[in-house]
Amino acid sequence: DAKTTQPNSMESNEEEPVHLPCNHSTISGTDYIHWYRQLPSQGPEYVIHGLTSNVNNRMASLAIAEDRKSSTLILHRATLRDAAVYYCILSNEGGSSNTGKLIFGQGTTLQVKP
Amino acid sequence: KAGVTQTPRYLIKTRGQQVTLSCSPISGHRSVSWYQQTPGQGLQFLFEYFSETQRNKGNFPGRFSGRQFSNSRSEMNVSTLELGDSALYLCASSSGYRAGYTFGSGTRLTVV
Numbered sequence: 001d002a003k004t005t006q007p008n009s010m011e012s013n014e015e016e017p018v019h020l021p022c023n024h025s026t027i028s029g030t031d032y033i034h035w036y037r038q039l040p041s042q043g044p045e046y047v048i049h050g051l052t053s054n055v056n057n058r059m060a061s062l063a064i065a066e067d068r069k070s071s072t073l074i075l076h077r078a079t080l081r082d083a084a085v086y087y088c089i090l091s092n093e094g095g096s097s098n099t100g101k102l103i104f105g106q107g108t109t110l111q112v113k114p
Numbered sequence: 115k116a117g118v119t120q121t122p123r124y125l126i127k128t129r130g131q132q133v134t135l136s137c138s139p140i141s142g143h144r145s146v147s148w149y150q151q152t153p154g155q156g157l158q159f160l161f162e163y164f165s166e167t168q169r170n171k172g173n174f175p176g177r178f179s180g181r182q183f184s185n186s187r188s189e190m191n192v193s194t195l196e197l198g199d200s201a202l203y204l205c206a207s208s209s210g211y212r213a214g215y216t217f218g219s220g221t222r223l224t225v226v
Contacts, residue, residue, distance in 0.1 A: 040221075043206075043219050043220050046216060049212075068184075081151060100162025100163075100164065102159065104158075
């Protein structure tokens with residue numbers, strides 16, 4: 001299973017942009033890059049995902065390096081409600097061992113200061 | 115639309131008992147996955163069902179089992195409970211891995 005590396009923790013000030021990095025040097029050509037976040041006492045929440053091109057949605061932007069060995073989740077204006085653990089995950093359904101499976105690492109704990 | 119619903123939210127069981135947890139996926143989602151979350155091991159994949167068939171299984175003992183019904187609702191069962199089975203059990207549904215997964219709020223199981 002392809003692995004991702006994220007910093008254990010990051011801090012941000014409220015209403016400032018946040019860039020959460022993720023390294024995935026062993027990514028394969030068919031791996032999708034997913035980001036989820038988990039707020040305290042809740043299940044993980046889907047944030048965004050992409051394959052090769054940068055992606056934007058109402059929650060965040062995903063910037064994918066040209067060689068796909070790294071990506072960055074961008075929260076444009078952090079709020080206190082964005083304080084959570086952010087997981088960067090590679091997802092690939094090629095082969096039965098990958099089907100329906102997300103491999104979570106330890107993630108990045110984001111603290112947002114008022 | 116309704117999200118993924120897991121019942122019950124909290125459960126306390128005694129060692130040696132068995133437990134059944136339920137998950138109702140988002141309408142139209144045919145894939146349901148289950149995860150165990152503990153402070154020490156984080157989120158670990160248990161198994162995934164699609165159209166009533168188990169397609170993938172994580173590295174858990176045979177005491178952990180599941181099934182999926184024709185309406186895509188899923189249950190997981192843990193037999194002969196051990197103290198170490200205390201965890202948050204999460205299920206997620208999807209219409210396909212490219213679409214992402216939607217998680218429920220989980221069932222908090224405490225084994226005493």
